[in-house]
Amino acid sequence: MSTRYQRSEELLERALKTIPLGSQTFSKSKTQFPLGVSPYFIQRGKGSHVWDVDGNEYIDFISSLASITLGYNDADVNNAVKAQMEEGVIFSLPHQIEMQVAEKICEIVPCAEMVRFGKNGSDATAGAIRLARAYTNREHVAVCGYHGWQDWYIGSTARNRGVPAATRELTHTFVYNDLASLERLFADFPEQISAVMLEPMNVYAPVEGFLEGVKELAHKHGALLIFDETITGFRYANGGAQELFGVTPDLATFGKGLANGYPVSAIAGRADVMKLMEEIFFSFTFGGETLSLAAALATMEKLQREPVVATIKKQGQKIIDRLNAIIVANGAEHIMSVAGHSSWSFVLIKDAGSYTQWDIKTLFMQEMLARGILTFGSHNVNYSHSDSDLHQLFSAYEEVIPMLVNAVRDDTLEGLLRCKPLEPLFKVR
16 A cells, blocks of 8 residues: 555545445546555645645646536635525525526527536436437437437447447447548438437547538438537537537537536527427426536636636647647657647557557556646646646656656566556547
């Protein structure tokens, strides 16, 4: 047991007795953080920094899986939540804040004419698919990207245990930036596809005409276009990727940064489609929970009032530019590259020499975590990431990247690892 992470590892051992994986989320579990060189429990956060249960401080570039857009413990959001708490959290009838947040989303998001709320992104994507199926009277779905844990989507991935075969057979994947792959699905399932759902961007930017082409194909074949903006919404632009790229879907789903970490998600879209929410069943006891909605309203108002998105983009571009320069300076192009939007960029680690990408990523994480950088290979930038934070990130990269290059070249990676290498979970992007 390591001294640096001793308390974390003790708590993990305890948690595993009552919680499968010791975490509520795969991406926060021991499947993603190598045992022996990682923290497992965060005690508190402020701005861009977090402290684990052993007292170690980190600059957090995971930002709670991109759900933190402003920073931990943002004062404006905290004050809005505290004020709402004085009135109450949940009631026997709706609170007017439901309407106020829906109106704000309709004001900001291009496709939004009506809105309904859930708690997780998976609530919203599953609800949008049910809505599309009801609207089109069709059952099949075409997807690209990651869309949550519900049966309708996860059945199309390698993590499909427990999903009925009949459900798995209704969801079909196509390739991002490849319109022909989507055309083939429409040819294979004529007049059967209810919706095309995709993340408008994740690792790679859309090539010219791709998103427009997806919309044209969907409408040509009688399907609805749904943008899953769980991450891109309120991050790529105030109105999401649809605003940034100028392509308006029929429906869109939001979560993550909508409320700076509070649990709320949303389906927004065309009124004629959304009105079917009165006929399908999409209903939550806590769908109108007021603290998260107060946080959402405060977050969106801050997005409108301050240069949040512009600042995130500026800081994120500094990361991409500097990291690319460090990679080139160290001749590390055969090991890693950088991709993605400036607000949500990825370190893409490759198989190199005698090592798999997972071997190399494990050493990468071991050394970045030891230097106070909380990461698993992405830069989920938030408004509170300062130039000082970026300087510490770059200093870590300047030490770790040459270490990786030397370890691959000299076949010494195993000797540097203080843990077992990570194993792949399942690839969705």
